[in-house]
Amino acid sequence: MSMDKVFNKLRRYNRGNYVQLVFCLGFAVLLITSYAATLFSPTVQNVLPPGGDSRKQIYMIFAIALIGCLMFAIYATGLFFKYKSRETGVFLALGASKRVLAKAFYKELAKIWAACSLCGIIFGNIISFIVWQLFRLLVINTEQMAYQFALTGSLIGLLFALVLGLCILVMAYIFMKRSNLMDILNDQRKNEPIQEVTKFYGLTGLAMTVVGILLGYVVPSITANNFNTQMPAIWSATYLISVVGIYRFVTYLISHHERGRRPQKYYKNIIPFSMMKSQGKQTVRNMCVMALLVLASLFALFYVPMNSTMFWEIDDSPVDYSLPYPASIDQVNQEDIQRLADKHKVEVTNYIEVNFPQLLVSGVERDWTDDGELVEEYHEKFKYGEFISATEYEKITGEQLTVPQGGYYMVVTGPEGFWLKFDDMDQVTNPVTNETFKLSFTGSQMNRQMYSAGAPRYVLNDADFAQVATDLPIEHQVKQVMFNVAESDAEQAFAQDVFSEFVDRAPAEMARVTGYDDYQAEQAQLTNESHDGDMPIELDTDNPDLMSYWKYYPTIKTIIKQNFLRDQAVFFLLFIYVATICLAAVGIIAYTRSITIAINNKQLFDDLTKLGANNQYIRRTINSQLTKIFVYPTVIGAAAMMLFSLLIFWGNDRSFVASERIAFGIDVLITGVVCIYIFIIYRYSYKRMRKLLQV
Known part of the structure; x- marks a missing residue:
């Protein structure tokens, strides 16, 4: 039997692992292609003011979307390699040639990548067309908003697929180059324990998170208005202090546990604490990435409420x-x-x-x-x-x-x-x-x-x-x-x-x-x-620049509302794409992390059962792991974005007017919806972990 036929049988046997990889790769290419096809459509490009802040924010958010999609696709590939590590080790132990094995493995990955890329690019353009038609049907349907195909979207999707393919190839090469057979067999069980840190470490991390946001946003405004000095462009790097702060704070939440005044509670949860610490470095990295992705998704979703204040002010005008x-x-x-x-x-x-x-x-x-x-x-x-x-x-x-x-x-x-x-x-x-x-x-x-x-x-x-x-x-x-x-x-x-x-x-x-x-x-x-x-x-009624740039642009409520809704609806559509990408990345990373914990600790849970632990204790232990993975990043990302939103509203007029209070209320509702989505992923991950552990 040839190696290709053996791989075909393994593919049928491990269908779930392959489905997860195919879904993540195809979904990543599909999202990027559909987003790029929409963004670079001549229709949307005519709506975006040339050189304006909105266009810059759209492109910045698109960069985040690219990173988010690449991130969760690579993460899913890494998890797939973990599944394949035991099979690879068994083949090598049975005397299979690493060269023959690598050739078959690369061939299999190439087929999966090519199929996912082709389907992602084709269906990405189809989805872009369908979404735009629904957008016209439900929001605004004018001749100026007719869908126009852009080859640029497909080219960007193809370029993204090529970069993703290169990353997969490099990961596969590193995976197959390992020479130690035991390392390959035990790859699924590899842990990266984290050292316990002090309470001061956690408090400084929380302080750095807040200070980074204040330094990056507030200080340039203060120095410009009060000291007539412009901060250099490199000052924006102070936002990175918040990233370091998030890492330190998450590390503290994962590693620091004290007996305190209730030692019984501490000893009751010592196994969940120890499990989390034994895989702490991996978990902290995942949680930090999730927190930043939650923040990015909320930033995208908050854009329209933040920019809707002008709409309400115009609507209140007596003329x-x-x-x-x-x-x-x-x-x-x-x-x-x-x-x-x-x-x-x-x-x-x-x-x-x-x-x-x-x-x-x-x-x-x-x-x-x-x-x-x-x-x-x-x-x-x-x-x-x-x-x-x-x-x-x-x-x-x-x-x-x-x-x-x-x-x-x-x-x-x-x-x-x-x-x-x-x-x-x-x-x-x-x-x-x-x-x-x-x-x-x-x-x-x-x-x-x-x-x-x-x-x-x-x-x-x-x-x-x-x-x-x-x-x-x-x-x-x-x-x-x-x-x-x-x-x-x-x-x-x-x-x-x-x-x-x-x-x-x-x-x-x-x-x-x-x-x-x-x-x-x-x-x-x-x-x-x-x-x-x-x-x-x-001076043409179809010129979208009139509203923003014409000195004598007439204030006609009906037309301003229509144009405002058109522009903001387009922005909202684009930002919904980005939020979808970021939230999909959050869901995939959190889910795969949950499954990894279940796989890595299956033997431990079996031992606990043999030692007399009942299902209730096992369920509580599982829930303890998942709560940290899902709740901490969500709370940190949402709190950071809420603080940033308040600073933006304050920076606009040094006060919170009625329209800004309404916008902030909408932001709170949006945050609630995101939390519900993450809770659904949590419940699904919880059920999957229980099934894997046979609880």
Whole structure:
């Protein structure tokens, strides 16, 4: 009988071990291919802002997904080799040639890898298509969201499969190169005991976990805001302190056990404690990896709630439609709005037009040097600002502001930023007469309705406004049309027509990005320099960049909600993929670790039974092992991510507003769902261990 036929018989006999390997390898390639096919689809690439933070986070998360899939595939392969070690040792003991045995083993692994890779790539693309069609059916179904195949996804899946195949080949080579027959036979029973550590070791590990997060996230913000110094890029390595801290804390949880005041309990559990310590190094490594994967999966799942705060704030705005544009341009007006309203049979209410005079405001230009030091340069004429009187502001918003003469309020939608301080402006200049007026900062006023992303807006005392901002030519004014619409089934179509007409009637001079300023562009032209905001933007209703980058993007609740849901749904879909990969890795690592413990300690459990231990004691011992493997990493990863989430919310506005509290509540629910998933894996692993140990 040839070696191939012998391996075929062994494969049928040990079908469960092969199924586990095939599932893990195929599942890893399938997940990566389907994720890459979705991520690099032209449809998704059009949604992701080029060079934006969202795209960077997506790619960072994709890197985590690659590592997670590679990790659990390699881990499953290592477990398969443990199963094969006894068979290999028996063959060698019976006189089989290691060269012939290795050749057959490599051939078998190559077949498994090739079949898993091919099926993973094919079904990965199919799953990507099915998931996207379900996404369109359940979330948003527009022409712009039609599925587009990307060859890049298949190429990335193939590249991942090749890397995975190389790792398997190296592992198989090392496995077959071992010369000691007893090492091969006893590979399944190999243990790596861990030395007991002190309580101080565990406490320092817990402290390092928290300190690493604080140093990596909080310190750069503090140094930038309070000491005008930018931390170097290498400072991000301080997050690694948390990784070391997690390792130390997990080591303490596994190895440290004291008799304390209840020695009876200690002696009652001395066997479970000793079992865990005898395999401590392997267990600690697995638990640390699981904790980091739980953290990564929650980071992916928390992304959408964290970024949904803007959606709720927009929804709370009292104005449904707000259209800003230069007053000198022939844009949509009340007649146009009414014509479209009549067409769709909707009712327009609370229509108002407001003109904002533009004055040159002073300001501070900030930038970092190559050495990480902050450079601040004050300009008496910095950029154009838009102004409104306190009386007019109250008439429009219903908010009363008492602005003293010589003072001003700045209209904002959030806390003071690092690059723009609310009190940077201390004087204004009339762009026509060149007259200058001194002003001082009185306070800031949160109001999304009156806020403009294209230019800073200020509220002046009525007397000051009459003196400095009246009688300006129309070329130095910005008009804002605001109105509401009564609820109607035709509102979506009406909103789309308003948006389309506004974009179609916008001339080239309105095709400016958010950072564009006329004065700064003029000054840059005089000195033959480039202005950062001096770049045109394509004025097309299908251009996804309009919402994020157009200076005059209209605030139309219905369309913003639709675009926001589209973008966030795409992000959520991508992050769900990553979370699935990370959680799958957690489940596979925890399950295989559980089975390894059962296999390695089967003789011990048999001996305990012969010594009189009943099934209840055996079950409690098994449960003690699994509780540590499943509970500790889950709690550590979830707690670390919760702390990080709170720091992000705090860093946004130094407080926890209502929308952030809602988002954090959703995060807690998501964490609960993840815990339920891990509990299901725990129960399955528990049943499998009992079956293996015949309990």
